[in-house]
Amino acid sequence: MYEDYAAPVLAFEKAKLLKTGDKGARKELLGLIGDYNLPRECVPTEWLNDPAIWEALLVKMPLMAMVRNLGKMTSIGLIADNSDATIKVVKSLADVEQLRKSRIHPVQLLLAGITYGTGHGLKGKLSWNAVRSVMTALDKAFYDSFKVTKSSGKRFYLGLDVSGSMGSQISCAPMSCLQASVAMALVTMNVEDFCDVRMFSDGTNHYGRSSMFGHGSSAVRSASKDLLAPAPITVGMTLPQAVERMSGMSFGGTDCALPMVDALARKVKVDCFVTYTDNETWAGSIHPSKALEKYRQGMGIDAKLVTVGMTSTGFSICDPNDAGSVDVVGFDANTPSFISNFAAGNSEAVDEDEVEVAE
Numbered sequence: 001m002y003e004d005y006a007a008p009v010l011a012f013e014k015a016k017l018l019k020t021g022d023k024g025a026r027k028e029l030l031g032l033i034g035d036y037n038l039p040r041e042c043v044p045t046e047w048l049n050d051p052a053i054w055e056a057l058l059v060k061m062p063l064m065a066m067v068r069n070l071g072k073m074t075s076i077g078l079i080a081d082n083s084d085a086t087i088k089v090v091k092s093l094a095d096v097e098q099l100r101k102s103r104i105h106p107v108q109l110l111l112a113g114i115t116y117g118t119g120h121g122l123k124g125k126l127s128w129n130a131v132r133s134v135m136t137a138l139d140k141a142f143y144d145s146f147k148v149t150k151s152s153g154k155r156f157y158l159g160l161d162v163s164g165s166m167g168s169q170i171s172c173a174p175m176s177c178l179q180a181s182v183a184m185a186l187v188t189m190n191v192e193d194f195c196d197v198r199m200f201s202d203g204t205n206h207y208g209r210s211s212m213f214g215h216g217s218s219a220v221r222s223a224s225k226d227l228l229a230p231a232p233i234t235v236g237m238t239l240p241q242a243v244e245r246m247s248g249m250s251f252g253g254t255d256c257a258l259p260m261v262d263a264l265a266r267k268v269k270v271d272c273f274v275t276y277t278d279n280e281t282w283a284g285s286i287h288p289s290k291a292l293e294k295y296r297q298g299m300g301i302d303a304k305l306v307t308v309g310m311t312s313t314g315f316s317i318c319d320p321n322d323a324g325s326v327d328v329v330g331f332d333a334n335t336p337s338f339i340s341n342f343a344a345g346n347s348e349a350v351d352e353d354e355v356e357v358a359e
Helices: 002-017 025-036 051-058 063-068 070-075 084-094 096-102 106-118 132-147 177-191 217-223 239-246 258-265 288-299 334-344
Strands: 155-160 194-201 227-230 272-277 304-309 325-329
Touching: 002 025, 025 051, 051 070, 051 084, 063 070, 063 084, 063 096, 063 106, 070 084, 070 106, 070 132, 084 096, 084 132, 096 132, 106 132, 106 177, 106 334, 132 177, 155 177, 155 258, 177 194, 177 239, 177 272, 177 334, 194 258, 227 258, 258 272, 258 288, 272 334, 288 304, 288 325, 304 334, 325 334
Parallel strands: 155 194, 155 272, 272 304, 304 325
Antiparallel strands: 194 227
């Protein structure tokens, strides 16, 4: 039994001593990778520009690690049009059971796909020519992952900022604030059993003419000059379709108390309120923490509140003394897992190595 645990460690120690200029070193390293399933992290950096080494690593590489290293494998020519490695990658991404076992979140696949398509990493100088079949496979895997992503079992109310400033880019992700918020809404709608999605609006529709409100709107109007309108996105839409529907909408100020005010007025049962904005968060006639308290008392539900300021610089909306509310600054692949765990009351930490999508 001891030998079973010690063997990979000894293989790692041997790998560290192998130099690229040494006779037979390449063959020995390939053997160690194949025999002991050494991951990329156990391979000396000087070997990581060798396509043969990456080809050996790819044989048993977990899906998350494969997605994380697509750019590197493409930059050295291992992943190319119709190559064996490309065929393996495409088949792996199309395997729904692999998606399930990997526990990769749809947003992680989305960010990986967008990053891969740009042809360069978010950090460093690594660049590559993206392979179309891999881009297509990543896009399909994003939607396939909806089917295998575990629901938190909670009821969500999402408030989406649709102001013009949401078109600004997120510094830590290759997408705009609008794309990120719509992507999160789309994922939540497809994964969770209950999700009410509203947008901060001035009360007019896409063409700026008629009211977008129905039952319960008067209570919201009395609370603020700004309104919450049903978001014009539905389950089954693609992300480009949803972003198109949300682009150019009429909008009001992002009064972060409105989701709780609206939900209480309409007697909507909510376990977690989530507001997505860039950095234009503000309080109207009632502070969000007070609105949350009133909602909890009025509905008898210990609801939680998450405010995501994707380009924020020091904003604070939630009550720091309330364990059921939290501000999230920035947006990356950690964000959706954090929100899901927070809503479900799961304190399990997110593994940084599991969520990195591009180098």
